[in-house]
Amino acid sequence: MFREVNDPVLYLKKKRNEYYSIFKKYCDGATSAAIFGEIICQKLKRPIEQSLYKQTARDLADEIRSNCPSLNGNRSNLEKHILKSLAEEGKFYAFNDYIQYPKDHFKSFITDEVNQYIRDQFIISVQPKMNKNIEDLQKKILTAAHESTEDVEVKSGDVDLWLKFFTQMLSDVLIFSVKDLSGVKHDNVFFKLLEDVIITELPFIMSDISREFSTDTFNVKLDANNRPDEILIGHLCQCCWVQCPFCRAICTNTIEDHDEDYSVPFHRVNGINGIKYKGTTNLSVEICKTQVSSNMTYFYPDSTDRRVFWRVYRSAGERFEKWSITPDLAELPYWKWFVCRFQKDLEKHYKKTFQNRGKIPDEWRQITRQEAVESLDKYI
Ligand SMILES: [Zn+2]
Ligand SMILES: [Zn+2]
Structure with a gap:
């Protein structure tokens, strides 16, 4: 034991x-x-x-x-940089892309930068x-x-x-x-x-x-939604993209579907959008803000003979009624320079010419590229 x-x-x-x-x-x-x-x-x-x-x-x-x-700023700042780089590149097709499809152009610019x-x-x-x-x-x-x-x-x-x-x-x-x-x-x-x-x-x-x-x-x-460029596109492109029915300038409101009128500080030369003088093949050298101040001039809002005085442009229809275009708006030498620099391209693109009533004023031709680009600093 x-x-x-x-x-x-x-x-x-x-x-x-x-x-x-x-x-x-x-x-x-x-x-x-x-x-x-x-x-x-x-x-x-x-x-x-x-x-x-x-x-x-x-x-x-x-x-x-x-x-x-x-x-590093808002969309207007971005637009200023886009316009500067377009002027430096000097490619008409790139300008045309920006004018016709601004949102896509902004997006691909952001992606390129990133x-x-x-x-x-x-x-x-x-x-x-x-x-x-x-x-x-x-x-x-x-x-x-x-x-x-x-x-x-x-x-x-x-x-x-x-x-x-x-x-x-x-x-x-x-x-x-x-x-x-x-x-x-x-x-x-x-x-x-x-x-x-x-x-x-x-x-x-x-x-x-x-x-x-x-x-x-x-x-x-990277997942499609988590790409840095997509994040920045989300920040910078969620805003109004409505374009002026005359010159295609983009409304600068930072809210999509806003209640207030559409507006933009600088309108462009109408010929850039292919607008011509009725009954001619001459592209327009008018700028929206000067037109609305005139008492006698009118435009044709559609392909019919219906004409509307510029001073009451809002009555022309849905596309026009929400736009606020006032004569006191500033002017941007940039677009005058653009018309001179790309006159041939615009004429070829629209199969029309800057002649007769649409003759480009001589003083526009004095604007240098540098002056045009510098004028963009008014943007912000
Ligand atoms: Zn306009
Ligand atoms: Zn807007």
Whole structure:
């Protein structure tokens, strides 16, 4: 009896089965934790990547919005930059695109500016942002894993509870839910080990993501809605795009579908929009604001013979009634310069000429490109 109680060999033999079962359970638990941790990290890769690209795109959009002169103001400022760059390029088809499809033209200008910025600043600015976001996110995930483990241990919860805590803590940064792990078998997971596995595995996932990060893939990997150019287009292009029925100048109201009248500080030479003098093939050199001040002149709002006096232009129909065009509006030498510079192109485009009544005044021809561009600074 004494031996049975006090002989360590005998004692251990007796405990053998009990210890074996604990050891076995530990091994299983460790394996489960390792496998489970690995699965979690793998399943997190895609949501992590999405979150990182989204955050980096947002940070970048903010930075571009404050650093890029064409994009750091309102739409009028942007329009000024567009007109300057059109004048510098000197391509008629680009002007025509801007005149006919302003919204699309603005959008592609923004996209070009943003792409240029990304190309120029990739190493200086984009890459560091991505690295910082990777670091932040990794910290958040590790904290979530740690706190979930503590919570579950306090509450003696199971792995489902652990996952619930974990996904809830990350819900504002990752699109990832318990459902993403449904079907994965996870009995007897040792939480402390699970946390260790995540601590070890996560940096590999992060470095995979950062290795794939480059100038070429950045745009490809971004979701359509989270591209920095789309974010900026959202900021700058959600406004009124109604164009003057005479000269196609764009209403400058910053609200889409506004109640007030449409208005724009500068109207353009009407011939730019292909408007001609009735019964001739001569393009018009009139500017809306001078026309509305005249008592005698009239226009033909449609293809019929119906004529309307300019001073009561609003009565011409739906397209005209909401426009506020007043004689006190300023004039922009830019459009006079444009008509002179692209006279041939406009004539060819509309198959009409600037002749007779539509003769371009001589003083317009004195305006230099530089003066035209400088006049745009009146814009804001
Ligand atoms: Zn106009
Ligand atoms: Zn408007």
